[in-house]
Amino acid sequence: MNAPAKNHPADMLADSTDPLRDNSLYFNREIGQLDFNFRVLAQAQDPQVPLLERLRYLCISCTNLDEFFEIRAGTLRHAQDLGLAAGADGLSPATVLARIHDRAAELVQAQYECWNNVLRPALGEAGVRVLHRDAWSEAQTAWLRGYFQDEIMPVLSPLGLDPAHPFPKILNKSLNIVVVLKGKDAFGREGHLAIVRAPRSLPRIIQIPEEVSGGKSDFVFLSAVLSAFVDELFPGMKVKGAYQFRVTRNSELLVDEEEVDNIALALRDELVGRGYLRAVRLEIAEQCPDDIVRTLLENFDLTENAVYRINGPVNLNRVIQVYDLVQRQDLKFPLFQQRVLPGxxxxxxxxxxxxxxxxxxxxxxxxxxxxxxxxxxxxxxxxxxxxxxxxxxxxxxxxxxxxxxxxxxxxxxxxxxxxxxxxxxxxxxxxxxxxxxxxxxxxxxxxxxxxxxxxxxxxxxxxxxxxxxxxxxxxxxxxxxxxxxxxxxxxxxxxxxxxxxxxxxxxxxxxxxxLKRLLQSPFTLHAGVLKRIDRETKHARAGKPARIIAKMNALNEPQVIRALYQASQAGVQIDLIVRGACTLRPGVPGVSDNIRVRSIVGRFLEHHRVYWFANDGAPDLFCSSADWLERNLLRRVEAAFPVVDTDLASRVCDEALTNYLADNVNAWQLAADGSYRRVVREENTAPHSAQAMLLAKICG
CATH class of the missing domain: 3.30.870.10 (Endonuclease Chain A)
Incomplete structure (x- = not known):
């Protein structure tokens, strides 16, 4: 058995004589992962989805974007600093970062348009109101002022910026208010800027008691309350403006495992400082003056292409608390009873x-x-x-x-x-x-x-x-x-x-x-997948029926992609169900015209990985913990296991592959230009949701 591969697959792309190594045949993984969130956001925009579930999808897209910046963008900046080479797509880290900013800006704009123009008004009509400051009644304003004085102000520590009080450390993804002041404090110090940090202990969404709101379900963002009453933190001074902001930091822990004696101790040390690692993104209130934005950028060592001006709360994902607080089953997916096997x-x-x-x-x-x-x-x-x-x-x-x-x-x-x-x-x-x-x-x-x-x-x-x-x-x-x-x-x-x-x-x-039955990374799984793709290729060249169906979360491993291209060229019919990023380019004439890639985004997060190979009438099926990613196939301990029982193998194939290929409700098709388009249901064809079918079949 071979030892685990030491060379990164991208290192093998130098052979420009192989047309299947052409950069144009590979999408960028980071952009693909970012684009997945547009498909999640589409669920929030879909009027067929229950209203609170649409809110949940919006929040998922926001949380995903946070994690994307914390991990993918942070890693790219590190790669840029180290001068690392481009991957299979030929794009340098600097180029990818520039494209990420443009694409992420489109996503942020779409998220806030969805919130401001669609979901917030629709929730209000349904009796679930997330109120702007200008919509507070006198009774609500009085209650919120009391809440601020009793529950919020005692835990705040506003910091005026001057030579004795430099810019404070700002925790990753924490809510902050930058306050513009005029006048002098008790010591005669001239006010200019102050920072108000919201401690983690404070709830980001505040529910107003029904007796105050006249029996309605009313909510307010903490950021709105802070902005409304921030002047009480600076008596004797005039507040000229208050602008919320949030900084996102690289959260990828870099522990040199070869250089530490105890990885547990090393990780404990790294975790202490994780919240204050290098900044990668600044979210700031849309109306914040440019000079203040420049001050923040200078402090966080960021450039203009890291700024996202926000028309709404900078921590929009926190509105997910409304989903949990509002007990309105009519605004959520119907409940279902999981099947518990007998015996x-x-x-x-x-x-x-x-x-x-x-x-x-x-x-x-x-x-x-x-x-x-x-x-x-x-x-x-x-x-x-x-x-x-x-x-x-x-x-x-x-x-x-x-x-x-x-x-x-x-x-x-x-x-x-x-x-x-x-x-x-x-x-x-x-x-x-x-x-x-x-x-x-x-x-x-x-x-x-x-x-x-x-x-x-x-x-x-x-x-x-x-x-x-x-x-x-x-x-x-x-x-x-x-x-x-x-x-x-x-x-x-x-x-x-x-x-x-x-x-x-x-x-x-x-x-x-x-091993007798299992395939294992980093030893045999990669080679085992390539071997089975090659086998289908040989069957096709011999004139035998040949097909591959695989379902996973992501795909980017260059050798596997080239093997799939070769299989397609030989006539193998290939269907890939890839939830997230897919760097393979389907539908390229003469290269991948026999490959189809679809993504399913529905009520449940698609997570199982299943590989099926026709094998000339003796199907070969594996379930696995591994996506077809470089890290999973080459740098992790993973397992792929066969389903030996033929009836159970048929069930896996029917439920997770055939069923999903028939989906015409939640399916998106990847085009050769990199865009995803909803699968259009053919005329006179009944709607088929793979997840809904499984709910009906298994849960009854």
Whole structure:
């Protein structure tokens, strides 16, 4: 078996004689990821979607944009500083950053137009009002003034800027008000500018009591309250203007794992300063004077192309609190009951009878929780091994693992500390598990452990039997209710042996291993995907039917893309269902005219990864934790697992592939020019929503 690849795939693009390496055949990943948020925003603009759900989509697009700047834009600026070369698309980091600004500005404008002109008025008509300052009644103004004096002002520390009070540190994505003052304070100091920082403890959305609002559901942004009463913080001075602003900082933690003795300690140190890393974006009130904007830019070491002038609250995503506070089921998606498989009170017996396939969120996560709980209590269970990437707060899985350790089981957990934005939670998780006697492993230096695996070793008579759960999504009870994912529970001996070897490799610095059923990054998954694409190519060249269908979150790995181009040229019919960024350019004559790319954006976040290869009548199907991205295929520990049971494999194919290719409600088609266009339902064709079909079929 080969060792993991050390060369970045882009390093192999120097061969200009290969026409499939032409830069024009590759879209830029960052732009593609940014464009995904236009498809999310389209859900907020769709009148067929319930009103509060439209609000939720708007907030998701805003939160996604925040994370995009924190990670992708921040990483690009770092790459620009280091003088790194362009990728497969041939665009330098500086060029991509310039395009990001223009495209992000379009998105921001569309978001605020949606909020100001569509959703806010529509919510008001539905009895859910998010009020402008000029719409406050006398009673509301009086109540808000009292709220400001009693609840807000005591925790504020306004800072006047002068030589003794330099510009303060501004926390990433925090709400701030820059105040223009005139007059002198008690010490005779001339007022000019002051900064008011809103502490994290303050709610960003304030609900006005119904008795004050006449029985209505009325809300106000904290930023509006701060601006309205900010003069009370500066008695004796005149407030000439108050302008909200927010700075976004690079949040990618850079820990040189080869140079640290303890990655947990190194991460703890890095997390302390994460909120004050390099600034990448400044959001400022639209009417803020230019000289103040220049002052802020100078302080944050930013240029004009990092400024976004905002017509509304700079933290628009915080209006998501209204979704939770308003109990109006008529304005939300209909409730549904997840299917709970029968027989889960005896999970080992159920799995011994045959493999169990779970399709979340339509199938409940309960069987997985029950499997771990029963393993923790079963005296015949000797060992439990599990990977944890994201678990969520108060995870029942963690409680079961702790109980298993207390009951004398040998429990080993691979905790990935570098799960982005969950680093602090995972450090706490690791501490909790270790205190309970669980053996905690932090994975492999240089390779995030992203595989979703659970292994239970149970004594049955004179033999030991392995029970395994493998999934495409995290062990997070919350996301299993809103993400589409597959989970497989099996006692297949070969799969169990493979998972056992991977755990040994992760925890014991084991040598290269040979797996029977699973494909594993960074060793065999990349090569395994290329091998299967090549096999379809050979079938097509031999005149045999050949087809590939793959579903994933993102695609950018150059070698895989070139292999798909070659397959298309040979006549292989290829359908890719890619939720987010796709750098492959479909529909190019003579290159990718047999490749179609679609994106589904609906009620649930599309998250499962499924690869299907026709294989001359003997279909080859894998589910996986890995997208076809460079990082997943070459720089992470990932697993792709076959669904061996033919009936279950057919179910995966029908529910996650054929079903989604038939979607004419929530589907978008990627064109050769890089644009996405909604799939238009043909005349006399019934509407087909893949997610709605699964809700009806599985949840009834």
């Amino acid at each position: 889960i009170e005896a999970m080992f017996d159920k799995v011994a009878e045959g493999d169990v396939l779970l399709h979340h969120p339509f199938d409940a996560f309960t069987p997985v929780l029950e499997l771990i709980r029963q393993a923790a209590e079963d005296p015949n269970v000797l060992a439990i091994k599990q990977t944890l990437y994201r678990t969520g707060k108060d995870s029942p899985i963690v409680e079961h693992l702790v109980q298993a350790a207390r009951n004398g089981k040998d429990v080993t957990v691979v905790v990935e500390l570098r799960a982005r934005f969950d680093e602090e939670a995972n450090l706490g998780l690791a501490d909790r598990l270790q205190e309970a006697g669980v053996q905690v492993v932090y994975g492999v230096v240089g390779y995030k452990t992203h595989a979703k695996m659970l292994l239970i070793v149970r004594r049955e008579g004179r033999k030991l039997r392995r029970y395994v759960h493998l999934g495409t999504g995290n062990y997070h009870s919350g996301t299993t209710r809103v993400y589409t994912d597959f989970g497989l529970i099996t006692a297949d001996p070969d799969i169990g042996a493979d998972v056992h070897l991977i755990f040994q490799q992760l925890s014991g610095l084991a040598p290269l291993i040979k």
